Amino acid sequence: MTPEQLSDVVRSAVAAAVERGTLAVAVPDAVVIDRPKNPEHGDYATNIAMRLAKPAGRPPREVAEAVAAELRAAEGVAGVEIAGPGFLNIRLAKDALGRVAVQTVTAGEAYGRTDVLAGQRLNLEFVSANPTGPVHIGGTRWAAVGDALGRLLTASGAEVSREYYFNDAGSQIDRFATSLMAAANDRPVPEDGYAGAYIGEIAAQVVAAEPGLLELPDAEQQERFRVRGVELMFAEIKRSLAGFGVVFDTYFSEKTLHDSGALEKAVARLREQGHVYETDGAVWLRTTDFADDKDRVLVKSDGEPTYFAADCAYYLDKRERGFDKVVIMLGADHTGYVGRYKALVAAMGDDPATNLEILIGQLVNLVRNGEPVRMSKRAGTVVNLEDLVDAIGADAARYALARASVDQQIDLDLDAWTRKTNDNPVFYVQYAHARIASLLRGAADLGLPLGEAADVDTALLETQRESDLLRAIAEFPQVVSSAAELRAPHRVARYLEELAGTYHRFYDACRVLPRGDEEATPLTTARLWLCAATATVLANGLTVLGVSAPERM
């Protein structure tokens, strides 16, 4: 029995008490089930009696008595104790807990999937780095977290589309093109231009692809460098992301919004809604009507639309494509956009609370030998996605970036994440998986297959270490769904570390395979199922994070 199943059982017990007349209260929608740290507090515990005490108008312990009386009769429940201020400590029947191992192995890759977010259509935008250079470390954090979040949301039943918005219009791209042209013609890096070795490399590729390019007038050259340069740079970005295991459903070009008249359409819609005015020759959106700090310019006095105007058009486009909710992940240096983005959604006539979600990720600092790695865009010492992968590998990079809460700044220590020791959590978790894989290979060599689910006596799994492991495994679906709902992939990583530790402790205490001349027993089989179940959860969890689950290490 998993906590979710137990939650339903407890809820039914409350309903039964109400039915019987021993409790007068509205039956709650959901019952919270805890996994107590203290084994004396049973397999699971619930605070439902304390929650219902006030609405029932009775002391928590009396409510607890009424619920416990019903709960004791429930299938799979071996014992119920009332403790402390009114906790219900529940002990499951041995087999009710043990069957979790069978359920897990049987479900395989599907174990952990739920439908809690079924029916939601989400557009998940992340990375969205401009094709003027490689994906920097901040974008890399979002590549890891965003992709993991996408997998989590999908696992929880949501319909998710990953989207990468790229700016291929405007002055930043112009500066990129100018920088390429300067590099190709051996001219100095222009004012506000881009430096770094990649500029020279891209410039050379453009020249190679376009014979006679350097003989053309500057204006024509510039255009060719822009088009080809963006193309090449973007291919480079896609390649590095793919190497990181991140692929998007849609790569959305800002330029297409300009070319299709979508900006004018968006401005017209905002004007219809009555939120647009003109001052000093510019067109403004009155975002202050929607709690923004100041109004925002849509069209500059020189007639050029702003980036914000494109944001408006882009938001409208996403909504017209049928997404209920637009989720955007930004770095902490973009915190200032939240207010104006909410305002634009409201000005469009939508509800920012339901149609928009902006997730802010704090900055990443790199550390080597305890010293901060100095980063300078001008000096070309920016650490980007590929540098990080080269330094510590894709698995460690993804895990390191995904295991921290996005609200927390991270100091990513390049040495710690390459160490093959216990202070490297990704190895700790992967090692547990490889260790089980090795054990299962050993079982196969001994001619000990798992066999049929019906033939396993999981009630034999009765030691503390075994039931600890079963409870940890049972928790996984809830970890996934709550991590999805809270937009917190790091919870999965932390859970996996705990699960790995629980497994290592089990392994240390419980011999699985027969030694020497010993014969396999029913307990051998039960423990093999438990090991296989653990491996399934470790693999499913690592997959959610985009990290491999190695068979050997």
Added chain:
RNA sequence: GCGCCCGUAGCUCAGUGGACAGAGCAGGUGCCUUCUAAGCACUUGGUCGCAGGUUCGAUCCCUGCCGGGCGCGCCA
């Protein structure tokens, strides 16, 4: 000045209103002739930044302070 994030063990960090606040690392003591020691056991270590408030109950919610990070363009 205003907005967002952070402040929890010596260090790096978990902790969706519940029971004595947790993990890894670092320090100390042990455990490998048989399933991966990249492991495990025991042990040292806390005014959860400070002060109020809400609650049966607060590390968590609210208010105010203190300290650190980031941001506040007719840039993109």
